[in-house]
Amino acid sequence: MHEKLERRSFILALLLVTLAFTLLLKPFFTPIFWACAIALIFFPVYRYLIGRFPRWPNLMALLTLLLCIVLVVIPVLAVASSFINQAATFYQKIQSGQIDLSQQIEQVRNAFPGINAALERTGLDLEQVKQRLLGGLMNAGSFLAKNALALGQNTLNFFVMLGLMTYLTFFLLRDGEKLVDLLIRALPLGDEREHLLLAKFAEVTRATIKGNLVVAVTQGTLGGLIFWILGLPAPLLWGVLMTLLSLLPAIGAALIWFPAAIYLYAIGDIVKASILMLFGFVVISLVDNLLRPILVGRDTKLPDYIVLFSTVGGLMMFGISGFAIGPLLAALFMAFWEIFMREFVSTSGGAAT
Missing domain, CATH: 1.20.1440 (de novo design (two linked rop proteins))
Known part of the structure; x- marks a missing residue:
């Protein structure tokens, strides 16, 4: 009876500690997930390299990680930077009136009167549809602009997360098979x-x-x-x-x-x-x-x-x-x-x- 109580108490404590540790890692969920995903995708490359040079697991994991950075991380960062700049510029042109979305929607309506007739048959107010569409486009532009600004302000946080992801990816590449075996034994x-x-x-x-x-x-x-x-x-x-x-x-x-x-x-x-x-x-x-x-x-x-x-x-x-x-x-x-x-x-x- 005493042994059963001890066992249940230990299981409860194990669950509580695991839950607390999970909550501790919650802010890092995204870099952890992408580290696991990248390690899975590039693990065949690491396996090939370690098969050729079995004495240097650290170097082979580092080479695999560098390959991942060159092929994935750097191109994504370059495109994301250009995208943010163009999105912010496009939104500023809309706000300044250089791009008149209302006029462009009117041009589409005038060019396709069938659209007007179809909307009227369904009982929709054309002006209301137009205002909602414009509002949606402006909200989307505002969202992009605000997130671009937030990304600029949180550049340090972004690169910290990126660093954590690459750091964890290195160890998952090197020790992935051991960690999987440990997980299978534990579950x-x-x-x-x-x-x-x-x-x-x-x-x-x-x-x-x-x-x-x-x-x-x-x-x-x-x-x-x-x-x-x-x-x-x-x-x-x-x-x-x-x-x-x-x-x-x-x-x-x-x-x-x-x-x-x-x-x-x-x-x-x-x-x-x-x-x-x-x-x-x-x-x-x-x-x-x-x-x-x-x-x-x-x-x-x-x-x-x-x-x-x-x-x-x-x-x-x-x-x-x-x-x-x-x-x-x-x-x-x-x-x-x-x-x-x-x-x-x-x-x-x-x-x-």
Whole structure:
């Protein structure tokens, strides 16, 4: 009896200490998550290097980390800096009146009277729709400008988090296999289940991040390139926005290039509008339809609608990191239920004994 009480007391204390430690690490959730994700993606590179030079694990982990910084971190920082500058400039032009969104919306309305008729048939007030659209665009611009200012003011905090991420990534690359073995020994779920869940975690993380990012960057690059070729303003800004929106399956970059093509039609620039519309449907959309099922859906074994809802939900809960965390949680949810159905429910539908 005394031994059982001691055991329960220890388990309770263990849970409390674990909870306290988790809360302690909560401010560092984002760098920890991305350190784990980057380590998973670049671990095959480290494994290849350590296979060639097994006596120098620290040097091989450092070389892998430097490769990650050159291929991922530096390009992302460069594009993000240019994007923030163009977003702030674009918002300032709207505020100063150099760009008149109200006039541009009026041009679209006048060029497409069918839109007016359709809205009137549905009982919508055209002026109210216009004001809401303008308000939404201004709020989006204000959000971008404020976040750009906040990012500038919190540059030190950003680089501290970046430093913590790279620091942790080094140790996860070097000691990752040992940490996984330790985790499997510690978790009381059964070794076979733990191997399955950790394998699913690694599989979905690699597929989601690599697949979604490849699709998003490809679509954003193509979109920004066609904007630049057609001489449209701020091609980098719109290219980055298309990259971010491309993280949403089935919606994506069309939220930018399609309205831009409609506006070009409205102002009478038929050639540019037709080129943009054709390029958007044939090239940009084709990238999403071809690459996403290959790079994301096939590896995650998730239906497209699950990927869509989990991505949107992840973005709402976790910010930009949610495009990876959302599908990951969905995949783990399905993996847990798969294990439960296989091991605890009999084929006849009754509970297994």
